[in-house]
Amino acid sequence: xxxxxxxxxxxxxxxxxxxxxxxxxxxxxxxxxxxxxxxxxxxxxxxxxxxxxxxxxxxxxxxxxxxxxxxxxxxxxxxxxxxxxxxxxxxxxxxxxxxxxxxxxxxxxxxxxxxxxxxxxxxxxxxxxxxxxxxxxxxxxxxxxxxxxxxxxxxxxxxxxxxxxxxxxxxxxxxxxxxxxxxxxxxx
Amino acid sequence: xxxxxxxxxxxxxxxxxxxxxxxxxxxxxxxxxxxxxxxxxxxxxxxxxxxxxxxxxxxxxxxxxxxxxxxxxxxxxxxxxxxxxxxxxxxxxxxxxxxxxxxxxxxxxxxxxxxxxxxxxx
Numbered sequence: 344x345x346x347x348x349x350x351x352x353x354x355x356x357x358x359x360x361x362x363x364x365x366x367x368x369x370x371x372x373x374x375x376x377x378x379x380x381x382x383x384x385x386x387x388x389x390x391x392x393x394x395x396x397x398x399x400x401x402x403x404x405x406x407x408x409x410x411x412x413x414x415x416x417x418x419x420x421x422x423x424x425x426x427x428x429x430x431x432x433x434x435x436x437x438x439x440x441x442x443x444x445x446x447x448x449x450x451x452x453x454x455x456x457x458x459x460x461x462x463x464x465x466x467x468x469x470x471x472x473x474x475x476x477x478x479x480x481x482x483x484x485x486x487x488x489x490x491x492x493x494x495x496x497x498x499x500x501x502x503x504x505x506x507x508x509x510x511x512x513x514x515x516x517x518x519x520x521x522x523x524x525x526x527x528x529x530x531x
Numbered sequence: 532x533x534x535x536x537x538x539x540x541x542x543x544x545x546x547x548x549x550x551x552x553x554x555x556x557x558x559x560x561x562x563x564x565x566x567x568x569x570x571x572x573x574x575x576x577x578x579x580x581x582x583x584x585x586x587x588x589x590x591x592x593x594x595x596x597x598x599x600x601x602x603x604x605x606x607x608x609x610x611x612x613x614x615x616x617x618x619x620x621x622x623x624x625x626x627x628x629x630x631x632x633x634x635x636x637x638x639x640x641x642x643x644x645x646x647x648x649x650x651x652x653x
Contacts, residue, residue, distance in 0.1 A: 344572050353571045356600075414568040464576055467583070468566065468598040499538045503545050508587045513541050517534075 346456025361387025390433040425452035459519040470506035561614040566598040569605035581631035622650040
């Protein structure tokens with residue numbers, strides 16, 4: 344994948360297939376620790392211990408367990424290639440947490456990419472699921488943060504569906520502007 | 532939109548639009564874009580966006596762009612299928628943003644299938 348945001352889009356599709364109601368995406372760029380951490384937490388149906396063990400093994404997927412095909416392996420590979428690491432934990436009936444950490448300065452780290460596009464695609468595909476995006480940038484002397492929660496948007500919208508094009512494109516530009524401001528000129 | 536509160540202005544505009552759209556849900560055209568790992572890696576996200584943008588630009592209110600999983604032919608991704616009521620399903624393969632825009636104009640608006648991107652089963 345050319346962008347980390349595409350991995351995120353892909354991994355969240357697992358959460359959607361696992362019937363999650365709420366998906367939390369935490370992104371933290373920590374320049375003090377030279378780390379970019381991504382965490383995706385869902386309240387979906389989770390995985391059994393057996394399935395969890397196989398989750399990141401490429402090609403062991405069967406049609407029945409297709410939701411854990413190549414996506415997680417790719418994400419793991421991308422993180423490890425940059426000198427980072429990958430973790431996944433899951434509990435049946437509770438949900439799944441996927442954590443990938445990238446080395447910020449590594450030449451083998453793909454850019455984070457367009458998170459606004461990823462969020463818009465998710466909102467369009469699954470308007471009934473709620474998404475939270477917590478975006479944090481830590482530098483030597485500053486912590487900047489941007490938090491986005493579809494529950495707040497839906498409350499404001501009341502009866503208007505969130506997946507209307509005009510709403511989605513406003514949300515997209517809202518996320519884009521805020522991420523840019525949070526980055527404060529840094530390239531992530 | 533600068534803050535969440537700004538959504539109220541959009542909301543008011545939307546309420547009017549939605550009011551005039553009542554009863555227009557019949558004869559819906561569906562464009563389904565494959566959005567599994569294979570599709571995403573091949574560039575399905577900008578393709579999906581191009582479909583949406585072009586449909587919105589042309590004010591095509593009866594077109595619904597949706598997402599599907601893996602369509603089973605990963606090497607042809609990004610793929611999309613066009614469902615028009617009363618017509619055969621058309622499967623498009625190896626799409627990009629330009630192709631998506633062309634499909635909206637030629638196929639959806641003018642009714643002629645863009646054969647350059649259709650799937651030919653050998």
